[in-house]
Amino acid sequence: MKKQLLPILALLSIPTVHANEINLQALQACTFVENDFNRLLCYDNTMAGKSLSKPATTKTLTPPTNSATPNVGEPTAVANEQIVKTKNDDFGLEHKEVAKDNDNEISAVVSNVKEAPYGELIISLDNGQQWRQIGSDSLRINQNDTVIIERGMFNSFLLKKAGQNRSIRVKRTN
Secondary structure, eight states, rough: OOHHHHHHHHHHHHHHHHHHTTTHHHHHHHTTTSHHHHHHHHHHHTTTTTTOOOOTTTTOOOOOTTTOOOOOOOHHHHHHHOOOOOGGGGTGGGGGGTTTTTTEEEEEEEEEEOOOOOOOEEEETTOEEEEEESOOOOOOOTTOOOOEEOOOOOOEEEEEEEETEEEEEEEOOO
16 A cells, blocks of 8 residues: 555645746736736746746836845846836726826817706707716706716716816716
């Protein structure tokens, strides 16, 4: 029985020997890649033993160095040289990526105003867009009024009459 157990233990220990050869620091560097496709490509290249190269879409900051980390090989050196941005720096700013081109608001003329069954406004604009009121705030809007729709927080939109401060929350329906 003991003679049969020894070859089985030897076979079971082989995968753990190979698991120690995986560059854990390079895998950790892959977690900083923001783009999903590039992050998956980074993981695949690391597991295949290929050296890391800097993807074009990552933003950059240098990672902290740790002197207790052993020098594992060339991919580690490339990973240390690679400049990476941590995930925590952009947390909560994902919606701002869409609005970086200074397109935070539009201005248009109201072509039609309808009232939905529960009192929400359905506003059609001269540019072909249709917006529906969210919530129960009130705002008097008439045909041929100029309105401004601007981005709010968390990808919401606020509609107000030009020259007024009062606004209502809206969503685009078409």
